[in-house]
Amino acid sequence: MSDNVSDRTQGDGPVLRRSIGTTQLALYALGSMVGSGIYGLIGKAAGEAGSAVWLSFVVALCAALLTSLSYASLGSRYPRAGGAAYVTGRAFRLPIVSFIIGLALVASGLTSIATQSKIFATILADIAGLEQLSPTFIAIGFLLILGGIVFRGIRESMWVNVVCTLMEVGGLLLVIASGISYWGSVDYFQTPPERADTAFGVIVLQASVLTFFAFIGFEDAINVAEECKDPERTIPRGLIIATFTAALLYIAVAVTAVSVVPWHELATTSSPLTEVMRRSAPGIPPGIMTFIALFSVANTALVNYVTASRLIYGMSGQGLLPNHFGRLHAKQRTPHIAVLALLAVSLLLVIAGGIADLAAATVLLLLVVFIAVNASLVTLKRRADEKPGQFEIPVILPLAGIAVCTGLLLTRLASSDWRAPALAGALIALILALYAVLRMGKSDVR
Template sequence: MKNPNDKGLVRSLTLIDAVGIGLGAIIGAGIFVVTGIAAGVSGPAFIIGLLIAGVIATCNALSSAQLAAIYPESGGTYEYGYILVNPTVGFSAGWMFLISKLAAAGVVAIGFGSYFYQLVPIASPMSFSVLAIIGLTLANYFGIKKAGILNLVIVSVTLVSLLYLVFSGLPQVKAENFKPFAPFGITGIAEAAALLFFAFTGYARIATLAEEVSEPKKTIPKAIIITIITAIVLYVAISIVAIGVIGTEHMASSTSPLQVVADALSAPAISTVITIGASTAMLGVLLSQILGISRMMLAMGRRHDLPPVFQRVHSRYRIPHIGILLTGIVILLLTLLGSFEFIVRAATFTILLYYSITNIAAIKQPKKDRMYGKLIPIVGLIGCLAMSISLPLNVIISGIGLLVVGFIIRFVIHKIYSNPK
């Protein structure tokens, strides 16, 4: 529930801003790293896995779109869970979002430092990671519109670099690199789909920021659909070029497969362009993580699922400044500590449960509020649950353990603030 004494957030994000934030959240480590891992488990057929992941992600995206159009407030699935299911489910969604995005942000910050060091080797990679966190935290602090403009610049550089790779590589695609197409059968394709699903998960960032989007009922569904379609088309094009140029064996043997593709091409400065694109991709994801996490803290602070100090909105910049500052500090600590591997692994389980709750909320929406029918969220829910139970048992147990920790923290906070909202 909103604090009547604060001035609230301001609806200043346009359709282009919202699409930019969605693409900034999606185009990151997924395309630059996970494609190589997926190639290793399924061969060239990982493109089929990519399309399956894209279909499930699209169903989830449409569920998010119709929910955000009716409930355009900060918090996304946290709010939908509270309103349409029950407070326990709502809190679970919010806590899982925080855990997964904070863990991912630390990894992304380290990734940025590693890539940027290749361009400017004048300081340690960790120094660049720290500077990026501080700089993007400040960028978030001075208003959503300024952060949105910065994000558009970052995303534009990333898109241009990836398109350059696609058009440079298409003439050198070799048909023989697609044979055998599915050496590991259906099992390999299914595993690739589960891996590649995480390359699409940033579209929900638009819903999390719904309270700052202008004309949300029209803008949010359009932005989410444009974002997910753009990502699928771009990912398929890049995957075809990568397989066709270097083959899946070379992709699987590298932690930066697109860099290997670039090195195999003769286009002018292609390797440098891809390194720049990878650097800006990591920056875009990190910027969107700070945006999303701080707005989730705002929503959870309003309901006293986190200390109510997080519901404060800066009187001048109209942003949740306490949440932004704490988010920056936590990401900085995770980065300096190298992130905790078990948190990162558990985050894969928690984010699937998060999207499962999105689909459950969409299923429970009144018929008059549904934009895409009931089948879409049902398919999305089945896809999420199927992928979640396919994860290793230790990952599932770790995810459940982190969720239990969240409920303990919530219980303590509710005891301290005896009149929860």
Template structure:
């Protein structure tokens, strides 16, 4: 595929994936889990994300191909682990796409019934799939505009929360009752917000000078997102407190509306919509590229590996992902989708860290502590998620393992000497 993205555009793609999801979707369920320990959970999620980002950046520089950890696992650990990573990424991030589409509809039409919101979400998915179909450069420019708008709106949120007269320092200091398990669960849910930097790695075949661009773009995007998350989390906690934040369906709008700057609430709603659109745009982009890579290697139907002769994008994979997401938005719950996505993507990054552990010094190996902490952190946060998310995620991953086993049995029988059609 055509290499068109530089460092700035790659950073914007990563930010477009992270900021919309993190700020507008994950804080409320995380506050429900951690209570006064929300900021501790955010710090834990940031540490795990940093380790994952470092491991992914080193691997992406060595293997600048579409597919991300699907490629790294296959090359470093074996075909099964690459396949499992790719399967986890596709199912987890497809759930993320559905969550973001529902977030768009919820902020656009806060008082509408679910069927109306689902219909709006489907329209948004179709529109963004058409945009991606036309070529990645157009997607990158749209994402750039969306990220700028979102950052401006979030700056208004922070100012309004502290200038509106409702902010309380005691809300931010974690002195209340919270449990270790609740903090770890919150960290797992907040990891959903940090996972967007993977979009940069999955675009390995469309980035200029990937050996230099990807290792630069990933930590830059993650660092910017962390600063934004910390500022907004402190502002929302200070304005609402952990209990009201946990109960809010639109936490940032509620934080602004609680003070004297309530006139900014409609602006926040518009900003949330724009941010979620940006996140969805980059998510669909990344899922379609991993689908393309797995189809190219024979793990998914071959038609999904087709590249458009004019636009040079995997157009069949993009359309397939768009159709699946459009179906899911009428079937899933937003908070459940976040938990399910976090579980699958944490497994994906556990494989990335295991792959990074195998790197030699001459291959750009990170400090040994990085993949160790990243692998252990991913596994701990995955099992700390809500039970329903763990069970659903485990079931879907086992389904993927079953598909792998069946394919291997069929292929071995077909390739056996003397075997022929029945």
């Protein structure tokens, strides 16, 4: 173990339980990436790129891999629960930057948890015939169960994650297997005819802005670093395995989807992969994809809950949040105060409703976080007194990551309506106000 482990592990109190190996971490990151997004994203991407949508996933892989490799390298250097908040703090030595980055990620996790809870409630009500129950009531019950699992321990959370991830991957493999006989039946370089005046490469690049977001989730892996066995090796291996596995699945699903359902029909259906299954395997009940989607949604919420709780725990250890957020339960060895705080805010978001615009805003903040993480690695690599990790990459890769994420951010800002950027700005303003309040009450912050 390196000397970069949190000081809390050196005391007499409880510490986070180290139980995560490479396979579990890879499944954790994969479960976060292969979430509910791909089940609806494929149709929208096909509408932009036509049958060449598979190429947009190849481009998106290259873009995502740059930042994923930066996370892997930083994870091998500094295996800390604070993740991006810790590495940006170490790189720039400005607590306010770490505070903004950390809480931006927490905000992203909270909106995802609340959104997935609502989706879960809607799907469950449809499957189980519980239309008479309020979706909000079901979502609250789901959140309470989720909070109980995360509080219970990382082993239990990981086992639930493994089951859900295998169900998600199984659903995508089922789509591929049912439609593989259709491969070769279409022109895989065909783009929408109405975009004939646009260069082929530009069409693919524009669609890759959308498909890039199917890879978001790899960043969650670094936040469970203090619960990994041999994290300096486990984190890089797990991240790389997960990213490439997701890419192979996405590309194969994209090829299958446009082979079975013409791209222009795929773009207009509300449930693209269910439609693919209906045509390629009519003997399989269409509800099977809905059932798998239930596991996918639950897994996305679980991973975001674990990640957000570890971020809060790590930020407390950095002195960015009050020290009681860094307390661990003596028996379960989980950050129970952070878990309960997240549960309370998630319940409020679910009850309050309307969080779609907030979710869109946090996507913009995620790109800002990726830029900051890549810049952190560049800064740390150039600092003479920083020890290298066990997984090092050339400085050109994080620099390229900065360029790609900046391009994606600008493209996203240009294509979005004003509400998402305005909300993103409001969130940053709120985070800054909270930072000012905590600074004024220094005695309450470690």
